[in-house]
Amino acid sequence: MSHRKPVVVYENPTIDEALDAVKAAVSGQKTLVVAGNCWVDYSGRASSSLEPGERILMVKEDHSVLVHRPTGYEPVNWQPSGCIFRTRKKDDTLVVGAIRRKPREVLTVFFDKIYMLSVLNIVDKGEFSLYASEEDMQKAILVQPSVVEEGLRPITYEKKVEPGFIDVYGIDKDGKMVVIEIKRRKAGREAALQLAKYVESLKKTVNREVRGMLVAPEIAKGVQKLLLTFGLDFRRLDPKKCTEILRKAETKKLADFF
Amino acid sequence: MSHRKPVVVYENPTIDEALDAVKAAVSGQKTLVVAGNCWVDYSGRASSSLEPGERILMVKEDHSVLVHRPTGYEPVNWQPSGCIFRTRKKDDTLVVGAIRRKPREVLTVFFDKIYMLSVLNIVDKGEFSLYASEEDMQKAILVQPSVVEEGLRPITYEKKVEPGFIDVYGIDKDGKMVVIEIKRRKAGREAALQLAKYVESLKKTVNREVRGMLVAPEIAKGVQKLLLTFGLDFRRLDPKKCTEILRKAETKKLADFF
Numbered sequence: 397m398s399h400r401k402p403v404v405v406y407e408n409p410t411i412d413e414a415l416d417a418v419k420a421a422v423s424g425q426k427t428l429v430v431a432g433n434c435w436v437d438y439s440g441r442a443s444s445s446l447e448p449g450e451r452i453l454m455v456k457e458d459h460s461v462l463v464h465r466p467t468g469y470e471p472v473n474w475q476p477s478g479c480i481f482r483t484r485k486k487d488d489t490l491v492v493g494a495i496r497r498k499p500r501e502v503l504t505v506f507f508d509k510i511y512m513l514s515v516l517n518i519v520d521k522g523e524f525s526l527y528a529s530e531e532d533m534q535k536a537i538l539v540q541p542s543v544v545e546e547g548l549r550p551i552t553y554e555k556k557v558e559p560g561f562i563d564v565y566g567i568d569k570d571g572k573m574v575v576i577e578i579k580r581r582k583a584g585r586e587a588a589l590q591l592a593k594y595v596e597s598l599k600k601t602v603n604r605e606v607r608g609m610l611v612a613p614e615i616a617k618g619v620q621k622l623l624l625t626f627g628l629d630f631r632r633l634d635p636k637k638c639t640e641i642l643r644k645a646e647t648k649k650l651a652d653f654f
Numbered sequence: 655m656s657h658r659k660p661v662v663v664y665e666n667p668t669i670d671e672a673l674d675a676v677k678a679a680v681s682g683q684k685t686l687v688v689a690g691n692c693w694v695d696y697s698g699r700a701s702s703s704l705e706p707g708e709r710i711l712m713v714k715e716d717h718s719v720l721v722h723r724p725t726g727y728e729p730v731n732w733q734p735s736g737c738i739f740r741t742r743k744k745d746d747t748l749v750v751g752a753i754r755r756k757p758r759e760v761l762t763v764f765f766d767k768i769y770m771l772s773v774l775n776i777v778d779k780g781e782f783s784l785y786a787s788e789e790d791m792q793k794a795i796l797v798q799p800s801v802v803e804e805g806l807r808p809i810t811y812e813k814k815v816e817p818g819f820i821d822v823y824g825i826d827k828d829g830k831m832v833v834i835e836i837k838r839r840k841a842g843r844e845a846a847l848q849l850a851k852y853v854e855s856l857k858k859t860v861n862r863e864v865r866g867m868l869v870a871p872e873i874a875k876g877v878q879k880l881l882l883t884f885g886l887d888f889r890r891l892d893p894k895k896c897t898e899i900l901r902k903a904e905t906k907k908l909a910d911f912f
Contacts, residue, residue, distance in 0.1 A: 402708065403689055403769040405665055427724045429687060429710065431661055431774050442790055442897040447780030450660065452687065454710070460727040465778045466685045469718040469734050472782055474727050476905045499904070511661035512772050516689050520723045522705030524730055532700055542798060549807050549827070569807070639700040646757070647734045 406513040411490050414510045415483060418492060421455070421515045422481045428455040432510035436463055436473050440501025446472055453492065453505055455481075461494045461503060475503050528635030530580045533611070534563050536638030537576065539645050541566065543638075544611055544631045548574060563611075573598070573606045580635055583612035588619050592626040664771040669748050672768045673741060676750060679713070679773045680739045686713040690768035694721055694731050698759025704730055711750065711763055713739075719752045719761060733761050786893030791836045791869070792821050794896035797903045799824065801896075802869055802889045806832060821869075831856070831864045838893055841870035846877050850884040 406417055414430070421428040430453040436446040446463070451472070454462040458477035465472050475494045482493035490507040541548040547569025564576040575598060577591040587610055595608035608628040615623075615630050623630055664675055672688070679686040688711040694704040704721070709730070712720040716735035723730050733752045740751035748765040799806040805827025822834040833856060835849040845868055853866035866886040873881075873888050881888055 403665070405663055405770055407661070407663055427710070429689070429772075431687070431772065431776065435780065441900055442784060442786040442893065444782065444784040444894075444897075446782045449778030449780030450774075450776030451778055452685070452712070452774070452776075454722065456722070456725055456727075458725040460725070462722075462727060464712065464714070464720075466774070466776050467714050467716040467718070467735065467778075469714075469720060469729075469732050471727075476727050476901075477725065511774070511776075512663055514687075514689065514770050514772070516708075516710070516724070516769070518689065518708030518710075518724050518769075520707035520709055520725075522693065522707030524702065524704045526700060526702040528700040540798065540800060547807060549805060635700065636702075639702075642699055643734075 400517055402517055404515045407511070409510055409513055411485055411488055411507075411510070414490050414507070414513050415485050417513055417515060418455075418483050418490065422459070422483065425457040425459075427457050427516040427518060429453070429512075429514045429516065430507065430510060431512045432507045434463075434505050434507045436506070437504045438473055438502070440496070441499060444473065448508075450511075453507075455492075455494070459494070463503075463505060473503055473505075475501065479503075524636075526636040526639060528580060528639045530563070530578050532642060533578045533580060533633060533635060533638045536641040537564050537578070537611070537633075540641050543633060543641065544576065544609065545569075545574075568607065573602065573604065574609055575606060576609045576611055578633075579610070579612035581612065582614040582616050583610050583619060583630070584616040585619055585622060587612070588622045588626070588628065591628055595626070595628065658775055660775055662773045662775075665769070667768055667771055669743055669746055669765075669768070672748050672765070672771055673743050675771055675773060676713075676741050676748065680717070680741065683715040683717075685715050685774040685776060687711070687770075687772045687774065688765065688768060689770045690765045692721075692763050692765045694764070695762045696731055696760070698754070699757060702731065706766075708769075711765075713750075713752070717752070721761075721763060731761055731763075733759065737761075782894075784894040784897060786838060786897050788821070788836050788838045790900060791838060791891060791893060791896045794899040795822050795834065795836070795869070795891075798899050801891060801899065802834065802867065803827075803832075826865065831860065831862065832867055833864060834867045834869055836891075837868070837870035839870070840872040840874050841868050841877060841888070842874040843877055843880060845870070846880045846884065846886065849886055853884070853886065 433450050435448045438444040452464045459479040460477040461475040462471040463473040479494040484491050492505045494503045550566040552565050563578040566574045568574050579587050591608045599606045611631045611633045691708050693706045696702040710722045717737040718735040719733040720729040721731040737752040742749050750763045752761045808824040810823050821836040824832045826832050837845050849866045857864045869889045869891045
């Protein structure tokens, strides 16, 4: 029999009540949502300050932290998972300090008024599946080539080369030619052999060194060895990451437009 | 006299109560936080599905949408601002559809159990100030050169050239040399003249075409004209963006390590 209470809500708690609730939620690795009037300081690789205003603070069970304003899909301040917390009351404000050790980054949220505080004891084991197309992956590499290799400069794409198509064709940081074959699922022997053929065909045409790179979210057992035999590289690329790159690039373009 | 009620909280509402509250919040441009058991479909430039689990849905007053799992600083699903909503009840589930028109992207969240629903009527006019160093901006350009120009390939940085230092030095997509001078605040006449000197000095040394690029969050009145006179470019770069690039790059590195 389960005695789990998924949510405990405090409406307009006092600073002392909020302090106790935050401390218990953090030490018990619950998810916390706090809405109220706050200001925020951050210092780490840069520093920032956010003047008073009404916002939502979220502390997750893995001790990641988000501060959300009432507009915009991006948090105004955040910390990745694994923060250490220092929660206290000072001059009638609730001070929630989230400290990241390495690199040292300190996010401090000061609340002088809290409208709602929810402690969530929620369970989420559902799987997330993303189905990006190979074309999306290709576009993402063109938008942000560093996702596959630092210093890569794409030259062209979907280049017709016997016996088929090459997804992206570029120059690496040392000036070598790079041929990229993209697979949206686990790459198997067939993909490796296809790429090997492309590279051989291209070497003859251009009469210079050509690197082959297989890009996929996963590689099938034994295929890594096969790639090594042919002198080809494997780069892991998550289709989800590609979709994020494209959406952010597009949202940015839209934002620049207005 | 203000009659604003900053937060209205529903604990364990029925699907019908939740439906009414969501509809009112969305049409009244309030911020909405819903915690409960849900599953999510997304279709747009890719498609995704998230199996049932307990999560937090946030709809902001600008109609941006976030779905947060109890772990991880990034949302599992999201839509940028400006969504159109289609909220309904179907087979005892609350269906919240957030539609983006162009490009068409549809995010649909299905709740069969709601633990907490908060409608927030919050006001946030506080200014956010970020103080990134010029070194941070330089590093961000090295990590992701496309933030200043698509196809730019950094070659070196902090190159000593008479009469001073060049922040980043690279090759553009047409193979031309590019010299980048970074300012963390509004760039004035002095920065433009400094860059012009750098470019002149470098041209003599390398005996080839050299492009000069001034990178800053803002440019002072009249300086754009001065840059034009010298044949130099200006690229707007927000220090906040640089900090995000560095933090994401680092978090990714950490994640790859574990």
